[in-house]
Amino acid sequence: MARVKPKRHGVVTDMTAMCDVAFLLLTFFILTTQFKEPDVENITTPSSISEKKLDDKNLMTISVTPDGRYYFTPVDNNDEKVQVLNKMGEKYGVSFSKADQKAFVTSSGIAAGVNQLPQYLGLGDEQRKVLKGATVPMDSVNKQLIDWVKFSLEVNPAAQLAIKGDAKAQYPKFKALFEGLRDINFYKFVLITSTE
Known part of the structure; x- marks a missing residue:
């Protein structure tokens, strides 16, 4: 006798729980993501074939603009930033208030001499971006940029430098920077490039 085939019923899957999980994961990733801070100025790096990734941990950055101005971005550690700022203040005879220290910690980079730094930090981020001619001094007499690197290394010996x-x-700007780093016996740094 032939077996009677049971009637197939469509499987109904409730997708409500799956949607809830997907939105919870999406919300988690959005809220926990650390966004990259915008660059202090638009810099077009030269191209290279190197594909080595740069580790952002313990990284200080020197940016050189097309017109030869220097920006310095310290290591992303608030306590270390304050220590470096205070060491620079001691060397150049400038005292920084708590508001100056807070503004320095939250700034994405600096482009001012130590003597002008309190006024520079008093400006908002948008005002700093439109400030023309601002630079960290780096010439044959006033090498404040090298002092920033030196004191950053004193506070955090594991710090790395990226240029x-x-x-x-222009090449003379890089040459002056490299010679200043040589003066403090610091030879290991990374040049940031874009891939071809």
């Missing part, structure tokens, strides 16, 4: 120079920046 992000514009492709149109």
Whole structure:
């Protein structure tokens, strides 16, 4: 006798729980993501074939603009930033208030001499971006940029230096920077480039 085939019923899956989980995961990733801070100025790096990734941990950055100005971004650790700022203040005879220290910790980079730093930090981020001619002093007499690197290394010996120079920046600006780093016996740094 032939077996009677049972009637197939469509499987109904309730997708409500799956949607809830998907939105919870999406919300979690959005809220826990750390966004990259915008660059202090638009810099077009030269291209290279290197594909080595740069670790952001313990990284300080020197940016060289097309017109040869310098920006310094300290290591992203608030306590270390304050220590470096205070060491620079001691060397150059400038005292920084708590408001100056807070503004320095939250700033994405600096482009001012130590003597002008309190006024520079008093400006908002948008005002700093439109400030023309601002730079960290780096010439044969006043090497404040090298002092920033030196004191950052004193506070955090594991700090690494990355130099992000514009492709149109003139070579003498880089040469002065490299010679200043040589003066403090610091030879290991990374040049940031874009891939071809």
